Amino acid sequence: MSADDLLAALDPEQRAVATALRGPVCVLAGAGTGKTRAITHRIAYGIAAGVYKPNNVLAVTFTARAAGEMRTRLRALGAGGVQARTFHAAALRQLGFFWPKVVGGAPPRILEQKAQLVAEAARRVGIAVDRTAVRDLASELEWAKVSLVVADDYAKAVAAVDRVVPGGNDPLAIARLMTAYEAVKDERSVIDFEDVLLLLAAMLAERRDLADEVRGQYRHFVVDEYQDVSPLQQYLLDQWLGDRHELCVVGDPSQTIYSFAGATPHHLTTFAASHKGAQVVRLVRDYRSTPQVVGLANRVIDATRRAGGPAPLELRAQRPDGPEVRYATYADDDDEAAALAAAAGRLIAAGTRPSEIAILYRTNAQSEAFEEALSSAGIGYQVRGGERFFARRDVRDALVLLRGGARSADPDLPMPQSVRDILVAAHWTAEPPATRGAARERWDALNALVSLADELAAGTPTATVADFVAELVERAAAQHAPTVEGVTLASLHAAKGLEWDAVFLAGMSEGLMPTSLADSPAAVAEERRLLYVGITRAREHLQLSWARSRMPGGRPNRSLSRFLKPLWPDEGRTTAQTSPRREVSDDPAARRIADRLVDWRVEQARQTGVVPTRVLTTTALEAVAARGPRTLEELAEVRGIGQLTLVSVGESILQVVADAQASWSGEKNSSGKTC
Structure with missing residues (x-):
């Protein structure tokens, strides 16, 4: 796309973002206003206009999925060389590069789970823990580190923000835990995910030569979801920037929902004051939701202003009524x-x-x-x-098959068809299995791969199975899973x-x-x-x-x-029924069936050791009573009756219904003769 084409695809406010290529830029973007579109077009426009070089741009966001989506969009706009990563992925890449120069050897192993080490540290300082307590203490250690709070300052820090100490522990005990946890990690030569950011930031702060190397590589920064940055992430961003202001941040204070984990909108709300001459652009045209949804959202969030908080962005719906x-x-x-x-x-x-x-x-x-x-x-x-999509065994096995199939795939056969043929060996079929459970979950995962192959071929008709495997490898590294139906x-x-x-x-x-x-x-x-x-x-x-x-x-x-x-x-x-319809209350025959089903459900629950509603929900029970099905086909049409219920207790339900109907007919006939 040409530079003019890139701008033509944007609304006036998005265009203002795209053309603000220099200096500090703050984009206040409400939900559904096309912020990702605006910033990816900004990057692509900067490259098309010759202002940016792709390898000089680093776009940072908070989730692997968002980073993967950004890379996909940038490739489609002709800006495929741009790095789009999460804070942790970008930091880990740089830490791995600089560690041999600064420390020597390979970087320490990164902890996947810190629970075992937190439990060990707790025992050392005399804090009694169970599984739940360990999880809460681990979260507290993470909060302290991303908030740049050291053990000596912990007690003052939690008092300053009125933070509740987990488990009713004394703040000094948590401070001792912080010290013990660091000691346990050192003994085992491991680091945690927060250390990745902290160690890299410390390296760049202490070694000017390393900082200059990073700053020479990355000259333009874009940070998405800026309302969720922690003090630690901001500290690392400051090291990346140095004294430069080539930074574009995007966020919405009304979507700050991770304060408990150390995120703060402070850096977003004070951006203009911290960066003199910053351009501020507001995106408020909501392209995602109908006016009905947008209207409710505005009314809900407007209460923050009435309560004395900052004025939220007022969204303006662009879609027709729904x-x-x-x-x-x-x-x-x-x-x-x-x-x-x-x-x-x-x-x-x-x-x-x-x-x-x-x-x-x-x-x-x-x-x-x-x-x-x-x-x-x-x-x-x-x-x-x-469980993460690419960590599933059936997905990993499928990837192995696809790697092997890529070498022998028929070049004359369309890539999606080759993928389908290969995945047959992994038990993929054109139609889903009739049952739920593990078999259906496996099919859903494999079918997501098939759908992704179709999407790749639609965008790149010449794509091969090898290209598809490369796409999967990149997505797996970024944990950018395809959509499961x-x-x-x-x-x-x-x-x-x-x-x-x-x-x-x-x-x-x-x-x-x-x-x-x-x-x-x-x-x-x-x-x-x-x-x-x-x-x-x-x-x-x-x-x-x-x-x-x-x-x-x-x-x-x-x-x-x-x-x-x-x-x-x-x-x-009220525009939806206020409670499930009691369809059987006025029908004595249906009421008889419902009463029998209630007794049957209680007995089934007793035999299987579950609560009665796990056998048959109340809504489904009353729908069965109202319909009075006589066959499995009729039972399958009843609201709330699924395949699992049909297979496990369908015949039993039909027998209860038949017995109740026969009993009611007998009583009715007997009553008629007496009259």
Whole structure:
């Protein structure tokens, strides 16, 4: 693309970003406003205009996925030589290069998990720990290091920010733990991920020759998600820059959701003051979401301004009108999960791809109910934040097969067809397996590789199997996984940076949103920003829901989130049913079936050692009673009945239904003769 073509593809504000090629630039970019488009076009325009050389540009972001997406976009814009990496990936690359010069030999091994060493350090200083305590202490050690807090200053630092010390420990005990943890690492000749940034920054600060080498290589910097930088990351960025100001930062204070881990929007909000003459550009045209979604997002985040915080960016929707935001209240968590699975099923039946649907929640512990409900409904899903895609054994085995197949692939055969032929040996088939579980998960992963081959061929028709393998190797190094076809289940934190056609925000009750752990105004404000992030993940369909009680039949002691009470429709204006329909309440025959199914469910649960709703959800039970199916085919059509339920207890359910119907018919006939 020519320089003019690059600019022609942008709106006025994005064009202002792209043409601001020199000096400090601050881009305040709201959700869905095309910030990645703006900064990648800026880099590409700078190269096309002869202002930048590709190898002199370093673009830094926070996730491997975002870095991979940025590289893909830059290649498409003719700027493939630009380095786009996470802070850790860029730092690790440089540390590996400089370590032999400064220390000698290879760098120390990096800890994948620090739990074992934290536990050992805790024992040395007399802190009693279990698995949960070790995790909390590890997080605290990470917070201290990325906040540039040393052991001697820890007690003063936590007091200054009113930070709660994990496990009720004394701050001095945590300070001793910090010292012991460093000693354990030294004894074992290992470093952790935070050390990568700290050691490199220290090298560059102490060795002018090394700093000059880096600064000679990288002359222009772009930092995405700048509201999430930690003091340690900013310190490293300062070493990269030296006294230069060739820096473009992009962020949104309203999307700061990692303060607990050391992130701070301070560097973004004070950028103009810290960099004299900085150009500030605001991106507020929202191209992602409908006016209905954008309107709700603006109303939710505007409360931060009313509470005395900084004025948030007010988004302006650019898409046509879409469906109204839906609000739903359910009796209990199982009802909510079953209803959301059913709603996802209806969207899929209407043409929405499963991978374009997400169910988001505040804590990972909430995922189990949704996994069960989706499985019962026969709907595929993926839990974001689980095992990494390229770490899966079936994916690794497939990559081995593809490497071998690349050497013998028929050059006259289209690359995607060759990939399909090779993956047949890994048990990929053109159609998915009928059952759920491990077999379907393996097929989903392999089919994601097939889809990626199709995408690569569409963009590069001459691509070979070897090219495809090279793409997979690069993605594996960056943990840039392809899309797996299934409904996404994710925490609100894990959803940051992603988007879907349809989003269900579940569990919107007080104690979950905001979490009961948010015990300060600052923490509550961050929870509000987290809700804002969740809302802005939706392109078109958005539903917010909550349940009055946790368990079926439990006390309805929950209340709606304080963030949503002013926005929740009145009972007469609710746009989604406020509780699952009790379809059988007025039909005595159906009520008889429901009563029999309840007894059967209790007995099944007793025999298998699970709670009754794991056997059959209440919503599915009442739908069966209302329909009165006589065959497995009819049962499969009932809402909430999935393949797993059909195979495991389908015949048993049909027998209960038949017995109940026969019993009711007998009583009815007997009653008629008496009359």
